[in-house]
Amino acid sequence: MSDKISPPLDRDQLIMQAAALADHLARAGVQWMPRPNADAVESLKSRFQTVAAAGSAASRAAAPVAKTAPAPVAASSGAPSGGSVGPAKQPPRRPALNPTLLSDHAKPYPGPSLPVVERESELATLATEVAGCQRCPQLVRCRTKTVFGEGNAAARVVFFGEGPGADEDRSGRPFVGKAGQLLTKMIQACKFAREEVYILNTVKCRPPGNRNPEPEEIANCRPYFERQIELIRPEYIVCLGAVSGQSLLDSKLSVGRLRGQFHPYFDSKVIVTYHPAYLLRNPAAKKAAWEDLQMMLRDAGLI
Ligand code: SF4
Structure with a gap:
């Protein structure tokens, strides 16, 4: 031990x-x-403060008198100090915890946070509604299955994509093709299991020819993805690609301009990074995507 x-x-x-x-x-x-x-x-x-002050006074009283001056303390970077007879080792630096938790500025999600079983039940009801949705005539004609989303209804992290591709349209599940396999690896690199997070798309029906969803289709589907996120109310939302980032944040900026910082969506923190399909076509961008995920993991105190 x-x-x-x-x-x-x-x-x-x-x-x-x-x-x-x-x-x-x-x-x-x-x-x-x-x-x-x-x-x-x-x-x-x-x-x-009172307890800490009392504790320090007690330790000072109990401590033996030092015979030599205390060694200089290493810088707060946590870097090891040099020399074999150097100063005492600094305790390892603890990861920063989410600094906005105490902020009064984040607008909370409306209504109470539901118990997990109730979230799952509401998500199932919504999925049934989506399966019968006829709001986008062209998408309805082309789709095989609607792709609602899946995962943990109490996830800390939600991955938010663009829309189903051919594999997803056939299976009815999000991110199961080649891009989905890369997303699963990204999730695992964050030390999560795929089942621990929640994965959904901006539109639930496959746009023909893998085109981007039209603004009107996104607007039609918005109540569905907004409700899903509201039910889960995650700490972090990872937008994969421009369509999801711009839709959620109501922005026209590119991924390059949106990434590298947190954006608020109610009291969730949003990061925008490259879509796995883009990363498959442009492997050089994987480094930047990993930096985005690490920014989130650091903020969450997970690395
Ligand atoms: S994309 Fe969304 S709004 Fe459009 S038909 Fe499919 S489920 Fe309905």
Whole structure:
């Protein structure tokens, strides 16, 4: 058994972790969790300050008197210090926790967060409605199956694509062709199983000849994808390609202009990156796509 003891969390880390836990539970459909508010946070801070001050005074009293001056502390980068008889090793830097969890600026999703079974039930009802949808006459004529989306109704991360291709149209499942296989590898590289995330598209019916969906078709399908995301209310939404990014964010900017930063969608954080089909045609862009995913993983405290 390892005898390593994790370094104690400081006050701010404790508050951030408590807030992150509350946020995860609320998003997973636990309804009795109180939402943090500014007064409660200030009260917690002052309580931690008191406890931390008492703890430091007690440790100082109990500690033996140092015979030599303390060694200089390494820079906060967490980089190892040089020299064999150098200063004590800094504890490993903890990953940053989601800094917007305590923000009052993020607009929450409307209505309560539903328990997972109710989300699954509502998603199933919506899928039935989509299967009979006739709003886009050309797509209805060409489609074999509607492709609603699949995955974990309490996912932390939602992957949001453009529309079904030929393989998806045949199977009724999102991202199962070559691009889908690459997406599965991207998800696994993030240390998620495909079943842990949720995958959906902007339009649920295959545009003929793999053309982009028309604005009117996206507008027709918007209530479906908006409801899916509202039910799941993930922490992160990864938009794959320009169509999904522009549709969700109501933007006309290219992927190149939208990527590399977080965008708000209610209180989810949106990143926009390249579509796996584009990455198959342009492997040089894989590095940039991986950087986008790493930005999300760092923010989520997962790397
Ligand atoms: S794309 Fe969406 S709105 Fe259009 S027919 Fe299919 S399900 Fe209906």
